[in-house]
Amino acid sequence: MKEIKIIGLKKSKSKYIIETETDEYNVDDDTVIKFQLFKDRIITENELNNALSYYHENLYFNKSLNYLSYKTRSVYEIEKYLQKYDLDENKINSIICRLKNLGYLDDLKFAEGYLDYCFRNNKGPNYFKNKLLEKKVKLSYIEKVLKKYDEETEKSIIENVVKKEARKLKTYPFTKQKQKIITKLIQNGFNYESILEIINKFSFVDESDERLTKDYHKLLSKYQKEDLNNYLIKQKIIKNLLSKGYEYEKILSKLE
Structure with missing residues (x-):
């Protein structure tokens, strides 16, 4: 050689x-x-x-x-x-x-660390599971760690998110507040049944009158520029404001 x-x-x-x-x-x-x-x-x-x-x-x-x-x-x-x-x-x-x-790679420890991340960042159990499946972590590891994410913990996090988001959304109508918060929670991986349970018990504050007035005048100005009679303008405004979550009675009060 x-x-x-x-x-x-x-x-x-x-x-x-x-x-x-x-x-x-x-x-x-x-x-x-x-x-x-x-x-x-x-x-x-x-x-x-x-x-x-x-x-x-x-x-x-x-x-x-x-x-x-x-x-x-x-x-x-x-x-x-x-x-x-x-x-x-x-x-x-x-x-x-x-x-x-050397201990630098360990998928079970990785899963445990990722669960802590989810707790800190208000991510639900479905988010945790889906993200780890994307990273090819064994399902047995995921299920083992998920046992720490019990129903009580999930509902507690949901409640905190609802309180925080509701404060930011109080100038929106009640229906729109619920819609936005439910969408956010589902996107963050929480279970729909747990979301509804907390949402339905929560007392929302509706301070949307000022926003309704602004939206009404904006729509009125828009439709008055179109070649429409008063009846059609009224119907379009009602339809648009209903889609934004405003109550029918409140909308009518603006049209009087």
Whole structure:
């Protein structure tokens, strides 16, 4: 087997440059130590290839660590990240295995951390489950962690969201407030039955009179510019304001 003599070893920033009689190779300090790549040492071509392969894996292992430093990620997310570098499957699996063994990758812990995120950001159990399925976390892990998201916890979070949103929406009619809040809660992954239970018990404040007046005058001005008789103008205004959630009696009071 061909033998290669190392004729030089130079430090270059965070890397080392190995010099042979025919070429130069970049490696890191871990590779130098592991394969004893010191000046004047004679190694086989196979040893050199193994060292370079190890360095190449180390390079993307460290890239993965940096990627994980921003936030915790699932195994699938790291696989997708490494695939963009066109690494072969064996190398990706090796890096994933190292990350798991060192505790940097753990889908069960990832799921537990993501549940905490959902609690902090008012996300429902369906949001949690769907997001983790997208990240290819095992269903058994998802279901295990979801046991901590019981019905009482869900209703408590829904109630807090309803209180907060209702304060912001009090200038809208009661019906529109409910509609907006229900839509928001469904989009955030809460169960419809739990939403309705809290919504139906909540006392909404309707301070929409000023908004109704503004909407009425805006519509009146719009339709008066069209070639319509008073009856059609009135019907169009009623239809439009009803679609905005205003009560029929309140609308009629503006038309009198």
